[in-house]
Amino acid sequence: MADTANLVSVARRAGVSISTVSRTINQTGKISLKTQEHVRRVMREVGYKPNRVARRLRAGGNCHLLGLIIPNIQNPFFADLARGVEDVAYRNNFAVLLCNYDEDPAKERFYLDVMQQESVDGVILPPIHERDPAVLRLAKSGVPVVCVDRALSDPSIDKVEIDNRRGAFDAVAHLADRGHRRIGFISGPALSSTGRERLSGYREALTTAGITVRPELIRYGNYKQDSGRILAAELLSLAAPPTALFVANNLMTIGALEAIREKGLKIPEQIGLVGFDDVPLAAVFQPPLTVVRQPAYDVGRRAAELLFARLADPKRPPTSLKLLPELLVRGSG
Amino acid sequence: MADTANLVSVARRAGVSISTVSRTINQTGKISLKTQEHVRRVMREVGYKPNRVARRLRAGGNCHLLGLIIPNIQNPFFADLARGVEDVAYRNNFAVLLCNYDEDPAKERFYLDVMQQESVDGVILPPIHERDPAVLRLAKSGVPVVCVDRALSDPSIDKVEIDNRRGAFDAVAHLADRGHRRIGFISGPALSSTGRERLSGYREALTTAGITVRPELIRYGNYKQDSGRILAAELLSLAAPPTALFVANNLMTIGALEAIREKGLKIPEQIGLVGFDDVPLAAVFQPPLTVVRQPAYDVGRRAAELLFARLADPKRPPTSLKLLPELLVRGSG
């Protein structure tokens, strides 16, 4: 049960004071090179590792920990995003506190409290909605916050978003190009910013193509697989069903595929399909799925970089990034 | 910049000492109900939240944080597992420190150090290999460790594994039942315990079915998509190619699908396919993919439960769980 070495034991063993040890570690203050070397050797000998907890207690932040609060890590989009965050964090010797809040305000509040109680250096999250009061409060309290995927009303907060309107526009314009005139849309929640933006891209593309927007071809889901299946089934059962479907996220696309399969329709001959978000098997699917690929990893990476930039310079002007999604035309639509 | 309330400020405001406040929070010692109620009200008023960092420094562990170190969160298997861990953690008011180590010993060492420096209450991880010295050292130092997915040589450590031999056996026996005599196997690394166990299940099933094990039909991959594609292509180019493929994990199965597609082979008529691990799109794939489903979420859940059981009773005998995978016969083999 080797008691872990601490500042005191290292100092004693090196025959110096704890301040000298602390200063050699943090490169603060002036220490003779000879002493530094000596101290460093002793630290190696006893395998000293600074205690991050004590550091955080003392310094309150600035201690190599950041929080990532996402709806659900099982969604490949957020898994990729998380990986982007984690890679940048690792390069900076930071650890990541991961929280799944399931769009549940109570869980979100709990985790935001944890962030404060753990005095993390910063938090990355997609806010539940634009004026999420808990998040705004956290940001006001001085904890650096970077929003990803969804916006927050406060313009002073750094954010990394996807150009959802553009992504949806490209997808629907592509379907229109292929001759589709009745294009169904399985949207996200009307309340979410991503949902609204993708919807406006859909409308705009239709209008541009000279196609009338028909409300009966638009259904609002919750970004989960089940709602994709149910809503797709509804659309396909219409008296005048759509000839193509545009689905607003990855899980609902899978659900839509279930519905299409149950109906026994052939893709793309009988029903065209374009999904928002790429998925692992999409490229080898029969037919390969046409999707709007979101640069999820990059969203995470850029957000973490923004966070580190802010830590380095708290006064820097807020940055707002908008990354471009990419239409991957494969075979389904 | 509302300075966050602490024990002192609450105590002052309530007109009691800090120990009284501390005791009402932790239900330790005897405090009159009236005082308790009063203190609680004050805490609510000022929005007091105990500082987790100070707690951990003081108590060294026992403070609502656990570590999860996995190869890569982008692998759906580990995403599910992580979710299982997180759900149990949340129910116990714990937060989770998530680390991706990419099978890289240096990263693993870094993160294990972090665990100690953060004085987490416990760590859940799949060790790089059976006698991973860094993990053994951590466990010896008194931090509760639960191994998942892969074993560690030390029998005193709690673990949750999958019956890999059985899963592989069922898959290959199923292919043999369908009349396949030349069954190729894209294995995991020979060094990993999961790799070895799945291999032995494969061999055993062949032998049971009276089929000779042919080394040229076995290829060793690294559980990543590329190796699945390359090795499948090799097997399919053999003078006497296999009529069916069994692939040892999800990502390599996707790779194998790429290779099959490039060859223009029809599944299951020209080539049967069974993969280890389910994937989101597998059920709607054409044909639906036959897979060995691992209960990844449950692995995480049970591991976390084991960890909490150990925290509650450090003296309890080590538990070793082996969960059963399930062969989902769909259409590909």
Next chain:
DNA sequence: TTGTACGCGTTATCAC
């Protein structure tokens, strides 16, 4: 039943 005082391992502010 309640209050006082110490220590957890750091960092930062003084002195020398």
Next chain:
DNA sequence: GTGATAACGCGTACAA
């Protein structure tokens, strides 16, 4: 250059 020492916020032995 270096060393003592006061916080950071909490839990707890000890005292009252």
